[in-house]
Amino acid sequence: MSDTHAQTAAYVRESMIGQSAPPTGQSGAIRWMRENLFSGVTNTILTLVSIYVIWVIVSHLFPWFANSIWRADSLTQCREIRDATVGADAPAACFAVIVDRWQQLVFGFYPQDKYWRPVLALVVFLAAIAPILFQSLPRKALWFSAAAPFLLFFLLWGGSVWLPVCVALGFVIGAVAYRLLVASAGTLTATLAAIVLPLLYWLFLAGPLDAALTAVAPVGLEYVQSKDFGGFTLSFIIGVAGIALSLPLGILLALGRQSHLFIIKMISVGFIEVIRGVPLIVWLFTASLLLNYFLPPGTNFDLMLRVIIMVTLFSAAYIAEVVRGGLAALPKGQYEGADSLGLDYWQSMRLVILPQALKISIPGIVNTFIGLFKDTTLVVFIGLLDPIGLTNAIRASTDWNGVYWELFIFVGLMFFIACFSMGRYSLFLEKKLQREHR
Amino acid sequence: MSSATDAPRASFRLSQLIYDTRYRSITIQVIALILLIAAFWWLINNTVQNLAMLGKDFDFSFLGARAGYDINQMLIPYDNSMTHGRAALVGILNTLLVAFMGCVTATVIGVFVGVLRLSKNWVVSRLMAVYVEGFRNVPLLLWIVLIFALMTESTPQPRDFREGGSASLLFGDSVAITNRGVFIPMPTWGDGAAILGIVLVVSLIAAFLYRRYAKKVLFDTGRLLPMTWPALAIAIVPTVLVYLAFSFTTGGVRMQLMGAEATEGQSVAAYAEANGPLSVCMPEGTIKLNMQRMLRANDIRYTEKDFATEEGAVQAFRNGACNLVSVPAASVAAFTEGTDLAVAPLAETSPRGKPLEFEKPVLGGFNFEGGVQVRNSLIALWLALSLYTGAFIAEIVRAGILSVSKGQSEAAFALGLRPNRTMNLIILPQALRVIIPPLISQFLNLTKNSSLAIAVGYMDVRATLGGITINQTGRELEGMLLLGMFYLTLSLVISGAMNVYNSSTRLKER
Structure with missing residues (x-):
């Protein structure tokens, strides 16, 4: 008899089994699906409902997109092409309207031979905005940014x-x-x-x-009149001018509202509350209908300029509230610390308070900017031709009478790209400026 | 600032107004005040000059003048012979209606989407993210116009609902979505409706009081009374009982159709053939609804004369205003004896009706009749506002829930609270403190955005007071001023209420 364990025990494994892959239900895609999509009754129902919703949307839209027609001169022709290629009554998008009229949607009634000017203006704008948005670019470029507004004005209006x-x-x-x-x-x-x-x-x-x-x-x-501006050029000009002008004004208003000087505070509060309490559309009507009452008799100035002023005041009030939130969120010690260093009011604001307060308010400020950019579409109601107004103008022509969705999709997509990228930039900035919890 | 140790000098020098912080603030404020007054004076002076040049005055009497235009949706009686003031009120109510509907739906959508966006379910959270980003980044105006175009271009025409047509009514033949609007059933009140309403209100108050009592008991003694089900029962059961009671008593009473110059027991069809065109005196409410149903079932053509009360209808019948009327079956004998006319009961009867019945839309000649027509403008505006604001509310809700640190729910679980109660007692109260203020400001935004009604021709206050009235009277200044004041008052009232709420729920800090 031997004493070794192997001989006393009835069964002893002498060699290890090689590792095998986990069961199919416990790994890879199936495990992920079980954990994320079908982990319970509610979850399963939710998943199935969402998949059904997606299916409904896709099954309706996909053929429409897949059959889309890009070359035609009118809706009737579009329908003829559709009937010839995919059959009558088949869903087919007629994006030919975009191909045919994209210049109008983008430039409005800007003279066709001068399209290079808004395009060049866009390039100048991008070049000017880049050093402001990205700190890594050379600081000297900021001088160009300072000169850009005048250059842009010259390019656009001539x-x-x-x-x-x-x-x-x-x-x-x-x-x-x-x-x-x-x-x-x-x-x-x-x-x-x-x-x-x-x-x-x-x-x-x-x-x-x-x-x-x-x-x-x-x-x-050559001089181009304001009434010839339209489409995305118009939205862009109003939006960018409003954004650039409303930020400093909004910060001043916020400081005024936080001020210890009673009258300054009252003026700021009154301004902010009155502006915020009334819809933008009412302000735009005020600009177009009433401004002549408030100005010296005989004055008459550009409708687009009026709109820019109104939009600026409107979003400045909103930015003031956002910045006020940032100012209020700073611990009192920051104000006291700045005072104890012997900084005067503007120094303490510029060097200590505002850099921190603005950092906190970035998401809110960018949201206001996004709102402002979207609100530029409201100018259609006072007779300026924004992209949505132009879709109506295009539909009014006999060629494209009855085209809805293609135009809406194009306009919506353009706005989506602009606003979504603004939102992403704010996220990027927030992350970059974050000093805590690194 | 506070470190000045030397005593302030007694003599005051002019330069102190600029260089001494004690006086400088006064200088700045006085200058600001002077500039403000100057600016106002300049504006008002210009306005007065301009008005004088145009030969206009500043006066609000146009509000009392005849409006002369029609409004296609009104919540209070209005016709074009009424005043501009009344038209403005109709517009205000329309604005408030769409704002209220929008706020409710947007909150429901927002909470739903906000919670689902936090779900671990990948498909669901992605879908919700797409919804939120899609609506937040595209102008509201585009959504309004798009949904309006959907409603008018992609929905069937009323004639498609005829037999063999391509469209059909929804929800048990009660809702019709057409390119002229959505037709929904209209609630009609019968006997006992007032009592039913009172019972409902009283039981809602009772349910509310019960919840307060249960909470008090919980906080005083620690005993936890069941809350949800009893409160729900208190709120609903009495109303249902009263409804059933009325349905089985007065609701079961038959109304006997009476015809002038009729022979007893004649069918209404035969009567119509014998006596020519029919006109029927009907009282408002479920009696009328059931008579209409009965007559329609018999394929009778008739003209209808409406009266506020049963007595009014009977009186008009006695005066010969119409040749058909209905009376309760029990009082047929008294009715025939009490009149000189040759009156006899016909074969048909109709029920008196329950306290609350619904009048369904029915396809008439060219359009649906009966029910309520909800115009496409309202639907488009309401849907677009709700979906757009809902996307913003979803983000607020998500941020609110995320703002409650995980330790809170873990601590609650450690105390032995079940998930439901953890949500109600720990998470929600803390999340709500974060959620409510921006939520209210979204409601305000929605209300102000409802002025985009202009895009679809919905008759809100901007369209009546700030639109047609201004165009007709030429009173831009007064009209816009009133319009601005309306929105401003609304905003200030709501934000004032929000401030009160905020200060009551704020964490008490130093």
Whole structure:
């Protein structure tokens, strides 16, 4: 008899079984599906219902897209092509309308031979916005961004090149005055000078200067009227101008609302609440119907400019509320810390408070911008031709009477791309600026 | 700021107004005030000048003038002989109607989608993400126009509902979706409807009080009374009982159809043949509804004369305004004796009707008749507003639920609370504190966005007061001012209520 375990026990495994793959139900796709899609009765029902919904949508839309027709001159022709190729009554999208009219949807009634100008303007805009959005680009490029608004104005509207130059000169005068005075006369005087001098210049000097320069050197592009703007160009101009102008105004309003100065606070609160309490469409009607009452008799200025002003004021009020949230969310210690360092109000705001408050408010600010961009479609009701208004105009022609979905899809998709990328950028910025919990 | 140790000098120098922080704030405020007053003065002065130049005055008396235009949807009686003020009120009610409907649906959609977006189920959460992103990133106006186009272009015409047509009614022949709008059953009130309503209100209050009592008992003694089912029972059972009681008593009473110059027991069809065109005196409510049904079942053509009460209908019949009327079967004898006319009961009777019955839409000559026509403009606006705002609410709900840290639910489980109760007692109260304020602001947005009714021609306050009234009277300034004031008041009231709620639920901190 041996004492070894192997001989005393009835059965002892002498060799290990090689590893085998887990059962099919416990690995890979099947396991994932069991855990994520069919983990319980409710979950299974939800999955089946969602799949059914997806199936209904896809089964209705897929043939429509698959049969889509891209080359035709009218809806009737589209239908003829459909009847000839896929058979009568088969669902078929007629995207030929987009091919035929995309220029109108994008540029409105902008003169056809000058399409290069808005296109170039878009390129300039992208080049100008890039250094603002992405910190990794060279900082020197910001000078180009500062000059871009004037260049964009010149490209889009045309006219004499000296007008934007003369307007820009006002800002230069302000900056120079501030630089020269800040050392000798103090911040307050310098700031006042930087505001008053350019105003005086614009009121009394800029006009004659522009006229004189134009007379001496008539350089310029052909003037394009505001009423010729339309489509996505119009949405883009109103949206971008509104965004660029409303952010500083909104921040000022938010600071005013948080201010200890009673009257400043009351003015800010009143402005914000009145603007926010009334729908944008009512403000747009006010701009188009009533503005002439409020301005000196005989004044009449561009409808597009009025719209830009209204949209700016409107979204500034919303941004003010968002920024106020950011300001309120900062711990009191930050304000007290800035004070204890001996910073004055604007210094503490610029160096300590606003960088933190704005960081907190980024999602809200971008949401407001997205809202503003979407709201540019409302200008259709006061007679400007935004993309949705143009779909009506296109449908009004005999060629394309009855085309709905293709146009809506195109317009919706363009807006979706613009707004969705804005949202993604805000996520990116939020992540990049996040300092905690790294 | 607070570190000044030397005593303030007694003498005041002018430069202190700029350089001394104590006075500078006053200087700035005074300057701001002067600028503000100047700006207002400038605006008002310009307005006065402009009005004078146009030969207009500033006066609201146009609100009392005859409107002269029709409104296609009204919740209160209105016709074009009424005033602009009344038209504005109709518009306000229409705005509030679509805003209320939108808020309710958007909340339901938002909560549903927000919760599902957090689901571990991949398909469901992706689907919800697509919905949210799709609606959030496309202008509301486009959705409104798109849904309106869907409703008018892709729905069947009323004639498609005829036999052999391609369309059919939904939900047991009660709802018709057509390109002229959606036709839904109209509730009609019968005997005892008022009592039924009172019972419902009282039992809802009772249910609410019971819940409060149960909560008080829970907090005072720790004893947990069942809450949901008893409260539900208190709210529903009495109403159902009253409804059934009325249905079996007065609801069972037959109304005998009486014909002038009729022979007793004649069928209504024979009577119609003998006596020419029929006109029927009908009281409002379920009696009328059931008479209509009975006459329609017999294929009778008739003209209808409506009266508010049964007595009114009978009186009109006695005066010869019509040749058919119906009276309760029990009082037929009294009725025939009490009149000089030759009156006799016909063969047909109809039930008096239950306290609440529904009048279904029926296909008439060119369109559906009966029921309520919900216009496509309302449907498109309502759906688009709900779906659009629902996407935003879904994000709010999701953020609210995510804001409650996981430790809270784990602690609740550790205390032995079941998932249901954990949700009700731990998660929801904390999530709601985060959810409610932005939710209210979404409701406000929805209400303001309802002014996009202009895109589909829905007659809201912008279309009546701020549209047709302005065009007809030329009072842009006054009209827009009133319109703005309406929206502003609405916003301020709602946000004021929200602030009260906020301060009552805020965490108490230093």
